[in-house]
Amino acid sequence: MDKEELKQKIMEVMTKKASGGGKSKIYLKDLQREIPGANPRDIKNAANELVREGKLEYFSTGSTVMYGVPGVGMGLEAGTEKPE
Template identity: 35%
Template sequence: MALDLATAKEQIIDFIHSKSSSKSKFYFNDFTKLFPDEKARDVKKVLTALVNDGVMIFWSSGSTTMYGLAGEGKQTAGEGEG
């Protein structure tokens, strides 16, 4: 993996916090734009590590999968996360 895992995790979390006033869930492509010189697979590995660490969660509408910070967002209480 060309990305430094710790640095990439920090960049993703900072990005989410910078957008937290307007949205709580993000598409995969939102994160690939943060790392334009990296392969999508490497970005996916960073996101998966954040999910495995419990920092982020998957959210699915049934047709679309999005990512969000664990415990944040409008649906948190309804999903038993908060």
């Protein structure tokens, strides 16, 4: 799987989780579980590139970092819901 296919798969997983009423933020380990055929390091690199492109965002709980779709779920600023 090349990088662009991997990035597309990550976005599919993220939007499916967020739109299904489930989690809006996902741990890297959850992404790795959802894309079993890919190398974990490649998943992390692709997810970080999506953050740089603005398609994903980091969400820190203080002890760990999660990935989320911008504008969905709790925001980074003071843990409040972002307006739609």
